[in-house]
Structure formats: structure tokens, C-alpha cells
Amino acid sequence: MPRTPRLIIDDETAVYHVMSRTALDGFPLGDIEKQFMLDLIKRYSALYLVEILGFCLMGNHFHILVRMFPEHKFTDEDIKKRYVAFYGDDRAFADGWIPSLREKLSNLSEFVREIKVGFTRYYNSGHSRRGYFWGDRFKSVIVENGETLINCLAYIDLNPLRAGIVERPEDYRWNSLGYHIQTNNKDDFLSLDFGLKEFGVMDVKERLRRYRRYVYEAGALDRPGRNQVKVIGNDILENERQKNYEISRIDRFVYRTRYFSDSGIIGTKEFVFGNYQRFKDVFMSKREKVPKPVAGLDGIYSLKRLQG
Secondary structure, three states, X not given: OOOOOOOOOOOOOEEEEEEEEEXXXXXXXXXXXXXXXXXXXXXXXXXXXXXXXXXEEOOOEEEEEEEEOOHHHOOXXXXXXXXXXXXXXXXXXXXXHHHHHHXXXXXXXXXXXXXXXXXXXXXXXXXXXXXXXXXXXXXXXXXXXXXXXXXXXXXXXXXXXXXXXXXXXXXXXXXXHHHHHHHOOHHXXXXXXXXXXXXXXXXXXXXXXXXXXXXXXXXXXXXXXOOOOOOOOHHHHHHHHHOOOOOOXXXXXXXXXXXXXXXXXXXXXXXXXXXXXXXXXXXXOOOOOOOEXXXXXXXXXXXXXXXX
């Protein structure tokens, strides 16, 4: 069966949640490998027409929340400066080369490919091996600005807590909150947007404070691990009794986070519908798709209904 073409918005600024998993068993990404991976993302984000909103590097996969800018927002001189700064020399540019270079630097697939290929070469060289390091092609979800973006960014930063690695998101060195707090956003690598510019929060420190508050509230529910034998532990049962079995907004956030990785498009109903109309000819299904509400996240819709 042919693969569904990737959903890419070429002519507008757009945000994507990118995920990719290794093909190797276990957790091949240790601290040294994660640092190299982070350096690659930082290096290529200075070359490509992107803004990194958030990231998380885990032992066997990574997440990047990236804003891609269309090529028409950059002049020929902008492209030349990025290229020369990246390669470190003032080389001559052949006639007709700048348009093709601009097209490449505004391409999400090229951006992610460079990072993954660069890491594979590094890893294989250091481990005297050949072959693939990454599994299937990377997944990407179009993410709307505003509340959807904040939810998605929180989902990414909470990965190490869900894995039981740390108790606080900023204690993890390889996610965006850890990078903000531990390095004071060294080299201005990460955007200071947090999706809160949409709500008129202009002070940078206040945006970071509000985002941290949101992450802590969203991550307040401690759910059991996937491999537990008991389906529901005694502590969970007692917790539900104390809550009189009511489902809180935080509970719903945790239960519905798969939408941030398994949807094609996520956002308000108008955002999802408008972008579906843009891409409807790439879907093999002839039936008209309609935005489906994400239960528990008020006002947020998904391109496709996921199994419950």
C-alpha cells in the first residue's frame, strides 16, 4: 500500500510536532549521544528557516516542536548569510542556485533528514557498525498556535516524567524546560513563545512562569506504568474514591495525549477543517473527513478519529 503523502503547508508559517524512533533494541541514546543529537538540532536550526519551540530526547526516540517559515519570507541575502555562517566560508553562489537552496531550507523533511542522517553517521562510526539507526520515516502533526501548541509542548516536556526518569520536568537535561532552566536558554536556541504570545503575554519571564505552571498542572496526575500486572492499583482506586470518581481536566489531558502524536492535524475545528481542505486530495479515502473533538480538551479537534 502506498504511503500517504506528508501533510506540509508550503506557503504559510506552520508548526509541526516531529517524532522519530530508533530501529535498535533497548535505549541506545545515552547522555553523550543525546548531547550530540542536541548539538545537531541546534546547528541545523541555524541553517534552516525554522524556530525550535520545544524538544525532548529520550533513550530510543525524540520529539521536536518546530515552526517552519515559508521561503518567501527570506531574501537572497538572508539565505546566503545562513549558508556562509553554517559552512564557515564565503563561497561564490552560482546563478540559479539560491532559489533551489531557499526551497531546501524551508523544507521540513530536509531539515529532519539532515539531523537523522548526521546522527546515524556519528553513531555508526562510534560503534563500528553499518545500516539503519532510525526506524520508519518520522511522524509529523500540524499543530495550531495558541492553546493547542501549549498542550503539545507540555506533552513533549512531560515525556521523562511519564517514563519515570525524573520527578520534575526541569530536572531532565534533554527537554526544553530543562534547557531553559539549566542553561538559561544558552545561545538563544529555543523560542520564548510557549504559544502564549497568542494570548497577549508579552513579558518573557511571565511567559516562562505561566508555561511552567501549566506543565505542572497538566502533569499532576501520576498514572501507573504500562507494564504493571494489576490493571488498577489500590492507590489509584483510593484516589478515585477521594475524587468521587470525577474526571478532572488534568486527567483528561493525560488520557488524550496520544492525539499529539497520532493525529494528522490538531487544533480548533476551523483550523483542522481548513487544512483538511488543503490536503484532502492526498488521502486515499474518498469519504469526506470531518474534524473530531478530542474528548477532555475543550475546543480542540483532530483530523481523524482515534480508537478509544
